[in-house]
Amino acid sequence: MSEALLRIRNLRKQYGGKTVLESIDLDVAEHQVVCLIGGSGSGKSTLLRCVDLLDTVDDGTIHLGETELTDPRLNADAARRRIGVVFQSYNLFPHMSVLENVTLAPRKAHGIPRREAEQHALELLERLGLAEKARDYPDRLSGGQQQRVAIARALATKPELLLFDEITAALDPELVGEVLDVVTDLKQRGLTILMATHEMGFARHAADQVCFLEGGVIRERGTAEQVLSEPRHPSTQRFLARVLEHK
Known part of the structure; x- marks a missing residue:
């Protein structure tokens, strides 16, 4: 182990x-x-x-x-x-696109340049089957899609x-x-x-x-x-x- x-x-x-x-x-x-x-x-x-x-x-x-x-x-x-955390409720920012939600923490908390943060976010969204939703807003997504975005957001900071x-x-x-x-x-x-x-x-x-x-x-x-x-x-x-x- x-x-x-x-x-x-x-x-x-x-x-x-x-x-x-x-x-x-x-x-x-x-x-x-x-x-x-x-x-x-x-x-x-x-x-x-x-x-x-x-x-x-x-x-x-x-x-x-x-x-x-x-x-x-x-x-x-x-x-x-x-640490990356995902809760029952998706807690996505409704006024931000999927891509903006996923890149917010890497850019603001980790100081990662926008282009680098967006490239990593798009790779995550592709892996989670959400690449075509990157520019959509949360209210356009199903509950399952919103929860997958929340997971992508948690992964975006490369947590341990x-x-x-x-x-x-x-x-x-x-x-x-x-x-x-x-x-x-x-x-x-x-x-x-x-x-x-x-x-x-x-x-x-x-x-x-x-x-x-x-x-x-x-x-x-x-x-x-x-x-x-x-x-x-x-x-x-x-x-x-x-x-x-x-x-």
Whole structure:
């Protein structure tokens, strides 16, 4: 296994006195896909927000490579430039074209010249099947296309780590597959991904490791085959039984 790119140790997070993450230990090796599964309120999104420094932690440490993200002296903006994030909602700027959305961060946050940023963005859009949409505005795109643009935007800064937070949750069922195909392609290209998902079929197919969260605690972790086919913890068994009921 590759050396861990992301290392989380004894992470704890509270909101208003309520503990939402407790004693989280997690390693994500380079070139791995790690899927977080669990019900609503289990702590998946909060964990991703802590890694991206959108939420401050109350205890524990997070390292990205040799950098401690939880160090209060850290330049948070510089650290975030090493991480790409895609959320449920696409968060595209409606007054900007697809190309402008994808090139904004490389130009403004990374100081990349416009021509270079646009060339890389067009290559990404081509890879994601969106080359012909580069000059369109977001309201001309389907939900699946908008989410693929959001992924292209996250990739445009050439991040070391990608965080995906339920990126298919807002999509119509027929559009889910096209977005998950993109993630599968990213895995094959060797990117490092930590993602919260409710798509168990995708997790089974793509994840190197699956972690089941409940009540802010990782109850079970292991390979996708082990956790999804032969779960050991009663909470994991109950959760997966409920998921299968609603299929």
